[in-house]
Amino acid sequence: MADETVSAALTLKDIAREAGVSLATVDRVLHNRPGVRPETVRRVQETIARNSFQPHVAAAELARGRARRFAFVMPSGPNPFMQQIEAYLGEMSAWLSARRLSVEMVTTDVFDPSVLAASLETLSGDYDGVAVVALDHPGVRAAINDLVEAGTKVVTLVSDVPSSRRHHYVGIDNIAAGRTAGALVGRLVGQKAGKVAIVAGSQGLRDHAERIFGFNQVMASEFPDLSVLPVLEGRDEDARSEQLLARLLGTHTDIVGLYNVGAGTQGVASALSGAGREKHVVFVGHDVTALTRRLLLQGLMDAAISQNPGHEARAAVRVLLALARGEPILSEQDKIRIDIVMRDNLP
Amino acid sequence: MADETVSAALTLKDIAREAGVSLATVDRVLHNRPGVRPETVRRVQETIARNSFQPHVAAAELARGRARRFAFVMPSGPNPFMQQIEAYLGEMSAWLSARRLSVEMVTTDVFDPSVLAASLETLSGDYDGVAVVALDHPGVRAAINDLVEAGTKVVTLVSDVPSSRRHHYVGIDNIAAGRTAGALVGRLVGQKAGKVAIVAGSQGLRDHAERIFGFNQVMASEFPDLSVLPVLEGRDEDARSEQLLARLLGTHTDIVGLYNVGAGTQGVASALSGAGREKHVVFVGHDVTALTRRLLLQGLMDAAISQNPGHEARAAVRVLLALARGEPILSEQDKIRIDIVMRDNLP
């Protein structure tokens, strides 16, 4: 009961005393609230900086009282990736409620810009933060900006809208993912020359467009013996993807590589095996579902680039929380790694 | 000012009232503290469960008062991976102090079991949690168990000691990493038959041993045309690795693949180019340093499997904190992804 040399962390009160003001004033300065003389602001800020004072987040959280509400705006319809995000948010429920956070799922037609924009407008005022899987479109951009304007923290998820004023993007680097796919297709094809097919959902989807861009970059610069055919747009539907690819495989008998940018994997696989070309085409895709898993094990698919829905859900929540608290975003907090899955390292 | 239908989250007080006991008793039950009649325990637990009550972490944190102290026990000497972990902990310092957490670095000779064990024993009682890059050895195992016994939370980092009573392992799945390396070497070699060399630091290092195990699994089952040569142990030193590999390349002129399991990358690369075999050998390694980057760009190295020091540091801190608080570990909290880096997707 002597050794009090261990300096306990400073508190607001210490700063207040040292700056010769009251608790309330320090709090005002800390949060840039109005009603403090510039001179006082300076003095307090100086004291805070000099002591490198960090307010105790737990105390702040407790004192606020109110819970924080977040919304996840996701595509309606049966998308396994989105379902996993939702499932993971469920796993987090105890974690969330222990922090007095709530997250609600809002499903909408994210492929129709006006519907998506309308959904976003609906949310204004009701939530502290919104994570949205968005289409990059002027109407959506405007809706996002309105939310930001209203003080809601906005994070784009999976697919970015960089021209909007969203606070943050959580998801993989899609250009890097496309480049990775290109490198895999090129290297796994080996010395052979021939054509390469690309099946995407739509080039209007920014994530798809970016992946294709990266893929083409690598093809052009590293694999001159491979020529890339025009992109097929299968709208992420199996039937359409299969039909388009089947026709292409019929026309071009020298296709040696195939990049499936989005969903519709079943259709793509069917076209490939339907044409009997599965042994001669290197097939690289994206999602890792039970289907992909089977295709990899069968050797029909050669590699899949995957995101991790759990990581993305978690990162989105963390980033929204940090933004709501006014904390800086740590560089590693939201970096989503690109995973390559092959037959031999299936998780 | 009417709509009070929004059910505010329950508090200890609510549970106490509903169970007909006092705050203190609920708290005792919540933390399995002794001194409560079994019958009462049951009743309180039942009330907690029925309301799925979650104590507010922020309030708990605030009421505890004392800060938490963590230690990272890391290898001494210039290891870039470890330096990055340390750098990242520096980046987190504001985050840490806002939560009244402190983490201290303790460097020691992790390759000498008795020194490492002694270092660990030193820590007992001083820390709430310890993250350790450990050698899997009986003495170390005992030291870890003593720490656990003393109530310290222990997390193994990068390399596990599964037979100890450590609470958690944070790091990549090294067997999966080895399998991935095997799949890459096998696929990138293509149709050629030949031999494959492995250079490791030491098979006594558990992470290295596990990677080699995974690598051999895939080689044996998937690539019968490739035969794996006995493992070279370069002790993670450039000179020794170079010397051993140079001799091997001299003896076996039909080496078509090379797996570098640990460090010593410079030596391995030198041996390869010194023998003029760089164009004919598929070279897959692990760390991603500036050197690896250059080797990849030069095409001397074909792929590198990487961990992310920032992710690992962050995960270790989060897991230690969760353990110290008695929270469950979320499945995604500590899963470290394996990253594959090639020339075309260098970060």
Added chain:
DNA sequence: CTGTTAGCGCCTTCAT
């Protein structure tokens, strides 16, 4: 074995 009580550090009215 159980209850009472005084804070933890900050935020938020409400006065001045």
Added chain:
DNA sequence: ATGAAGGCGCTAACAG
């Protein structure tokens, strides 16, 4: 423009 005071939900003495 600034200060005083109460309370957020929990923990930890201390009383009984």
